[in-house]
Amino acid sequence: MSVSWFKYAAPMNFYPLAGKLIPVFWILAIGLTGFGLYWGFFQTPDVLSDQKQYYRIIFVHVAVSWMAMWLYGMMVFWGLVGLVFNTRLSFMMAQATSITGALMAFVALVSGAVWGKVSWGTWWDWDPRLTMMLILMFLYIGYIALHSAIDNSRRADQASAVLSLVGLAVVPIIYYSVNCPNPNECNSLHQESSFKGVESNILLGMLVTALGFWMYSFATILMRVRTIILERDINTKWVSKL
Amino acid sequence: MSLTVSNLQCTRGDRQLFSGLNLQLNPKQLLFLEGQNGSGKTTLIRTLCSLFIADKGEILWQGQPIKEHLEAYHRALFYLGHLNAIKGDLTTLENLRFNHTMSEQQSSDDELLDALERIGLFGYEDFPTRQLSQGQKRRVALARLLVNKSPLWILDEPFVALDIAAVELLQHIISQHIETGGMAILTTHQAVPLTKGKIQHLNLDDYAAESGMESYV
């Protein structure tokens, strides 16, 4: 088993495998997202507390926000694997993840802003959750900027992996400080669970959509990894044979 | 005490520079690295100093891979590349003293002053080095050789910018180092006769990769 894992750590072997996986993830992504959105739009109540139809943005918004956070973790994970095992492929995964992640953060901000505009009448509010998402996007941008500023790909990979690790170490502190700028007023770290009181079929819609976005992320990340592999190995024999 | 390199292969960008390179350097030996511009001399030298990582191959110092015994290897190594590693705001003497002490070698200020005088910087001890000419800056960097006790010297084009007298002096210094049991690796495009000790030549053009783009002259 472990043998085959290491086999696929080589870009040369991973490339065709990814090629085969991508359609699978696309199908799953379209299916799940489609079902989730269908569920969300047609199987849920028209009014949620004082919100009107607008609240249906939640199905995209929440899924995208979750993805933005999870993908950051995934990016750090791949970077760490790359630093420890010195595998090029993990770094490529990290790089591909960063772009999808930044995109997710951006869409989260935009969908949130649109939502805010229609429900609160303001595009933006300095609410801890929103602020945190903005900072998360800055962290992604820093990662991407550093990676693209270095031409030596090995250095670019390692340097941005270190940056993401440092980021991961500081993120909890940022999170705490943003949520609780004045520690005197914070009784505990835990906020009210946002799931509380959400109707279960709304939750179902959200979860299925989120799963669909996971699949979408996998598909785009794999596609991006394939182009990265091609760019980097352009001069090798196996690529010229393609 | 010996430096052994086996089956080394280096790539810059996406060009393979050389592969299958072997060499063995023993005390009292001097190695001349040769090759046309862009053949990879600087890259090889930096690889030997652990400043650049090779794709393949091993570098052994006293039979042990340098990667795993970096500290010991660095203690035995003196490297000087294209850059002089001197601070324009410090004086000649301060520069020498700092660089020398950092490599964990002790010399009194008198010895250092003496070295500066021998290398032709008498009267410049208290000059900030930014006020020196190209060749004088190079001399400040090279003055370390006069007080250095490391067995292995790796020098990348050490003769550049030096005038004729200084080139001769440096030749003499290197010869003496070899004679007293040291080893040295040099690159240079200038023809410099070095007569003492056993001299090896390694021409990187011979190790150039067959495939891929090549440099023409």
Next chain:
Amino acid sequence: MSLTVSNLQCTRGDRQLFSGLNLQLNPKQLLFLEGQNGSGKTTLIRTLCSLFIADKGEILWQGQPIKEHLEAYHRALFYLGHLNAIKGDLTTLENLRFNHTMSEQQSSDDELLDALERIGLFGYEDFPTRQLSQGQKRRVALARLLVNKSPLWILDEPFVALDIAAVELLQHIISQHIETGGMAILTTHQAVPLTKGKIQHLNLDDYAAESGMESYV
């Protein structure tokens, strides 16, 4: 067409480098500037290019003070110093084209490509120059000589970092320039035989100020 320098005196910091320096350069003549490290060759060259201002003395181009006819003088001048004046992010060809066009000379891209090939950079036309070796960078800078039509070349240590083949080529280029009626001023510490045209030597050590600190070797 001639360059005349009379009674030039230069000071760096508070050291007088040389004084009472006279020289006359006519077409088909080559001037070798000599002198030990720190004798003031670079300073003299920069003074001749109007990049450094002398304490005393005059520099005349075609009988007229260069200070007052800077534009005409600059049109006639090609200078290359220690720095290569190339941008690491531009390709070899882009660098050559930009520098060449800035000096108001026109050449087609074919001529430029041809120059690059002759100087030994065939296959590197589209390389960003930051990825070149020391000697290759120098070659990019020197490629301008192959397409340059200025009568007066002033080169500060042009042979540095070049390999043997390139040094020969450059010698050939300079000889040809002299032969076809050009003038050149060079400094170099390497012994390079240049056989064509009339060769003058000027040793700056002879003009060193008597008083004040001197450098010893």
Next chain:
Amino acid sequence: MFNTFWMILKRDLKLALRRRSEVFTVLFFFIIVVSLFPLGVGFNEAMLQQIAPGVAWIAALLSSMLALERLFANDYVDGTLEQMLLTPQPLSMLVLAKMTAHWLLTGLPLILVAPVVGILYHLAPQTVITLMFMLLLGTPILSMIGAIGAALTLGLRGGGVLISLLILPLYIPVLIYGSSAITESTLQSGNIEPHIMLLSAFLLLSLIFSPWATASALKISLE
């Protein structure tokens, strides 16, 4: 003459675009600085609206200034600048081309991103438009005055911080009129025409004098 201008401008833009990241860096620096303020001063909406013009302008000054350091420095260390001095081209054309490139790369993007400030600081659309217009008038001044400072500090150690000392005080008129115009525009009886006139006059003045001053400063620094 104009040939030189185009050549240098084209080269500078090409160099910047070779590292696409660089253009975005200045932009994101601006956005990050703007979004740090609420974290530092609190989220009171009325207060944020009140400080927004000042904050936006100060962030603009700083972003413009940060990129200044490299305006001539890169060309200086690699010898390009001394080569340019030795060409028959007039130095003020060179300088003008470099200023233009600097503005296109650091001034223009700020104008385009100004609506973000509007969102973060709850500004009315009308105010955002005024902000953008004032930035359009003011940022070229920043580039032009900044170039003088960059030329004067060329090759000095600690250039970056030093420039800011020389230049920030000179930026004050732009800061004052730039931000007071925006505050004014939020008032019912607001009339920002005088602000526009003053900034335009300042712009014209710098357009006339700064290439010349920068060229002299360059000559001094290069000797």
Next chain:
Amino acid sequence: MFNTFWMILKRDLKLALRRRSEVFTVLFFFIIVVSLFPLGVGFNEAMLQQIAPGVAWIAALLSSMLALERLFANDYVDGTLEQMLLTPQPLSMLVLAKMTAHWLLTGLPLILVAPVVGILYHLAPQTVITLMFMLLLGTPILSMIGAIGAALTLGLRGGGVLISLLILPLYIPVLIYGSSAITESTLQSGNIEPHIMLLSAFLLLSLIFSPWATASALKISLE
């Protein structure tokens, strides 16, 4: 070991003091930025008092950051850094020494000059003392986190602005607690102990991890 630390620290301080101007530049940058704000946002005393902590901290972040670019860059371009890598000295000692020098040259002076902020923004003496104390706790964190960014961006074009993209978001906790502590201290019932605890914990954390992270970053950048 400690020898290395002292040697590098001494050298860095000596280098800085050879150009005395450099120490003052960072200081004046801080003062200028702080004094630009009232010009941009208006002179309402209550508002100035309210924004003072945030402004002081943001000016501190920026000053600290501006000097960061040169933390390793000078040693990098002249080859000193690669020489240091080839000495038997542990890299983390080098890094620690450089961080210390950076703090002594850019953090400490800010603390000493903090009373100026107090005067410009009409702060009570008690508030100024809190500000100074918080700066004392917070500025070393800035130097330490900043060093990681400086090491990562070593030798990259546009290093200065790039560092800010990487580092400014990481400075946020310092900014938030640093300024909210000061606001808190102006309240009757204010209790800044938790702020101090949190910043101290952060300081400790960076003291443990940042030399190590910076050393790895340096190794990566130098290869």
